[in-house]
Amino acid sequence: MKLLEVKNLKKRYKDKEVxxxxxFDMDKTETIVVxxxxxxxxxxxxxxxxxxxEPDGGQILLNGQDITKARRVExxxxxxxxxxxxxxxxxxxxxxxxVRIGPWKVKKLSKEKAxxxxxxxxxxxxxxxxxxxxxxxxxxxxxxxxxxxxxLAMEPDLILFDEPTSALDPExxxxxxxxxxxxxxxxxxxxxxxxxxxxxxxIADRVIxxxxxxxxxxxTPEKIFNAPEKERTHQFLAQFTNR
Amino acid sequence: xxxxxxxxxxxxxxxxxxxxxxxxxxxxxxxxxLGIGMLISTLRVYGGRISYTFSTAYVxxxxxxxxxxxxxxxYFSFPQIGIHLSPIVASIISFSLNSGAYQAEYIRGAIQSVxxxxxxxxxxxxxxxxxxxxxxxxxxxxxxxxxxxxNEFVYLVKYTSLAYLVGVPELTAQGEFVASRNxxxxxxxxxxxxxYLFVILAITWFFSSLEKKVKIPGV
Numbered sequence: 001m002k003l004l005e006v007k008n009l010k011k012r013y014k015d016k017e018v019x020x021x022x023x024f025d026m027d028k029t030e031t032i033v034v035x036x037x038x039x040x041x042x043x044x045x046x047x048x049x050x051x052x053x054e055p056d057g058g059q060i061l062l063n064g065q066d067i068t069k070a071r072r073v074e075x076x077x078x079x080x081x082x083x084x085x086x087x088x089x090x091x092x093x094x095x096x097x098x099v100r101i102g103p104w105k106v107k108k109l110s111k112e113k114a115x116x117x118x119x120x121x122x123x124x125x126x127x128x129x130x131x132x133x134x135x136x137x138x139x140x141x142x143x144x145x146x147x148x149x150x151x152l153a154m155e156p157d158l159i160l161f162d163e164p165t166s167a168l169d170p171e172x173x174x175x176x177x178x179x180x181x182x183x184x185x186x187x188x189x190x191x192x193x194x195x196x197x198x199x200x201x202x203i204a205d206r207v208i209x210x211x212x213x214x215x216x217x218x219x220t221p222e223k224i225f226n227a228p229e230k231e232r233t234h235q236f237l238a239q240f241t242n243r
Numbered sequence: 244x245x246x247x248x249x250x251x252x253x254x255x256x257x258x259x260x261x262x263x264x265x266x267x268x269x270x271x272x273x274x275x276x277l278g279i280g281m282l283i284s285t286l287r288v289y290g291g292r293i294s295y296t297f298s299t300a301y302v303x304x305x306x307x308x309x310x311x312x313x314x315x316x317x318y319f320s321f322p323q324i325g326i327h328l329s330p331i332v333a334s335i336i337s338f339s340l341n342s343g344a345y346q347a348e349y350i351r352g353a354i355q356s357v358x359x360x361x362x363x364x365x366x367x368x369x370x371x372x373x374x375x376x377x378x379x380x381x382x383x384x385x386x387x388x389x390x391x392x393x394n395e396f397v398y399l400v401k402y403t404s405l406a407y408l409v410g411v412p413e414l415t416a417q418g419e420f421v422a423s424r425n426x427x428x429x430x431x432x433x434x435x436x437x438x439y440l441f442v443i444l445a446i447t448w449f450f451s452s453l454e455k456k457v458k459i460p461g462v
Contacts, residue, residue, distance in 0.1 A: 052363050078369030088360035092383050092459050102368040105378060136461030154368055 001064050003028045003189055004049070004158060010057035011044055018044050020213045022058070026158070029187040033200040033221075036210035037236060042193040043085075045210070046160045049191070050080045062157065078106060081151030081159035085166050087143040089135040095122065095146050096131040102154045114153075121149045125179050141172030145179055152183075159183075161192040177203075197240045201225050209233045250430035251437075254421040258438055261417030266442070268331070268403040268413065272338035273396050279343025284350035285376055298347070305344035311405050313337045318409040334406040342399050349391040353384035386457055393450040397443050414438060 002025040009022040018041045026032055034042050047053035049060055051073050060067040062076060070076045090098050096118055104114035122128040125145040135143055144164055151159050161180070165173040177199050184190060184203050194200060200207055200221065207224040209217045209232075217224060217233045228234045283301060286294040305313070318333035328336065357380050365375035404415040412420070418435035422428045 050367060052366060074366070074369050074371045077367060080367075082364075082367035084360060084364060084367075086360050088358075088364035090361065090364065090379050091462065092379075092386065101378065105374065106369045134460040134462075136459065150364075150368065 002026060002061070003030075003063060004191075005061040006045075006049070006058070007061070008058040009045065009048055009055055009060065011041070011048060011053065011055050018213050019048070019055075022210075022213075022215055024208060024215060024218055026189060026191065028157075028189055030205045031184045031188075031190045031192065031203055032206045032208060033204040034191065034193045034208045034210055035195070035197065035200055035236075036216075040211050041213040042210055043162050046082070046162050046191065046193055049160060050077050050082055052082075074106075078102075078154055079157045081154055081156035083144070083147045083151050083159060083161045083164050085163040087135070087140075087147045087167070089143055089146055089150070091135055094132050094134055095127060095138070098135070098146055099149045099153045102150060107154065118149070118153055121152050122146075124152075124182075125149045126175075139172060140168045141175040144168065144176045148176070148179055148183075152188075158189045158191065161190060161194070163193050163195065165194065165196055197225075197237070209236065211236070247430045247433060250425070250427045251434040253425070254418070254427075254431055254434055257417045257421050258414060258434065261412060261414035262438060262442070264331075264406070264411055264413040265400065265403050265415075268334055268338060268406055268411070269396070269400045271335050272342055272403075273399055275335070275339035276342030276346050276395075276399070277392075279339065280346025280350050281381065283343060283347035284354055285381075287347065287351050288354050289372060289376060302344045302347055305341055306348075310337065310341050310402055311408070313341055314405055314409060330406065330410045333409055334403070334411055338399060338403065338406075341402075342395060345395055345398075346392065349388050349395065350384060352391075353387040354380060356387055357383045383459075386454075386459065389450055389454045389457075393447060396446055396450070400443055400446065401439065 004026040006025065007023050009019050010017075011019040022045055024032075034045070036042055044053055048055040049067070051067060055068055058068070062079065065076070067073070067076050090101065093101065096115070099122060100114040100118035103109045103117055104111055109117070119128055119131065122131055125148060127142060127145055127149065130138065130142060135146070138146065147164070164180070165176050168176065173196070177196065180190070180192070181203055204221045207219065207221050208215055209224060209228075211232055217228060217230045224233060225237060228237065283298045286298040287302075290298065314334060314337040317328055317337045318330065321328060321333075361379050361383065362375055365379040366372070370378065403413055406413050407416040407419070414435060418431050422431035425431070
């Protein structure tokens with residue numbers, strides 16, 4: 001069974017069809033990178049997967065269970081982590097609390113266990129020494145590493161990354177990508193929307209190119225970046241190589 | 244001045260016994276009002292259509308009618324439908340309901356000033372909407388609301404003087420009691436004003452230091 005199956009996903013805002021019949025699937029431990037021009041529905045697609053945005057049609061199956069029909073959607077969200085472009089760390093909580101609040105208050109682990117887990121994860125993202133800092137005291141790169149740690153603390157089946165480096169100063173992008181690369185190597189299943197093409201090429205098992213609410217092409221990074229079948233993919237990628 | 248000091252000290256025990264009622268009314272009502280305010284503001288921002296309508300109607304009715312009329316309804320009108328409330332209870336109920344409506348508006352503003360991403364992030368770690376409000380939104384909103392909330396508390400302390408009109412022996416009532424016996428209206432009510440002023444300065448000072456204490460570091 002596939003970890004995630006998206007079938008004919010549709011979403012419209014008033015007159016605008018944002019997602020038109022999106023279908024793809026993901027295996028466990030797979031890393032898929034979604035690329036495409038701005039405003040083509042990539043973010044909306046991610047948010048439909050954990051139902052922060054309600055899809056209008058189609059099915060999303062996580063381990064065979066239809067997310068769109070789940071009555072207690074929070075139970076499903078516990079298994080799907082999300083990392084946001086704008087970090088969205090809980091401003092009033094320390095780094096440690098941001099990371100342990102999920103396992104502690106949502107999964108109902110004991111405070112000690114949640115703390116231990118959170119500290120281990122913070123160590124893995126290189127921020128155990130900042131455990132008592134508040135989000136506003138961190139750099140952008142550190143904030144995003146906490147964002148990733150917060151998602152990891154729920155030990156999810158899958159993590160969605162919504163342009164995780166787009167709000168960062170260029171010199172801070174590397175540290176976040178490094179953490180993500182490390183996760184990919186350790187077998188975390190990740191669905192990543194990004195504009196970092198070289199990173200996509202490097203880390204992805206598969207690349208999906210989306211435009212105007214549709215999947216134009218879906219394949220290995222070698223195929224998409226070196227020999228795209230579709231003219232639109234080629235044109236999109238040409239903008240990056242010409243720079 | 245010497246005359247004022249003399250009269251003030253004579254009146255002091257009465258004023259202090261009145262102040263006890265004043266503070267009792269204000270503190271109990273601000274706390275009940277806070278509970279009401281948190282509930283009503285949450286319903287207004289996050290509730291469905293019915294709870295939105297209910298909470299909006301509540302706020303508009305309370306804000307659209309004088310506090311004194313509300314107090315009179317609880318104290319003078321309710322007995323006609325068989326509900327007899329003591330002056331203190333009637334005062335606390337009407338002050339709490341009144342303050343709750345105003346606090347709801349302050350808290351609603353504060354909730355809406357918390358970035359939308361906070362709710363999304365809370366939901367994304369698997370919190371229910373209720374958990375998200377309780378653990379993420381409200382703690383931030385309440386910090387933001389402290390300055391306007393202090394203002395509300397200050398108003399409430401002064402508005403408790405209305406309880407005098409239903410027979411609660413609070414600070415203003417005690418002033419009236421003393422002055423109508425010694426005819427020192429100028430000195431006694433000046434003294435009453437000074438006591439209110441001190442209490443309110445103390446409240447303002449307390450909450451501005453609380454605001455600093457709970458301030459989120461780095462923000």
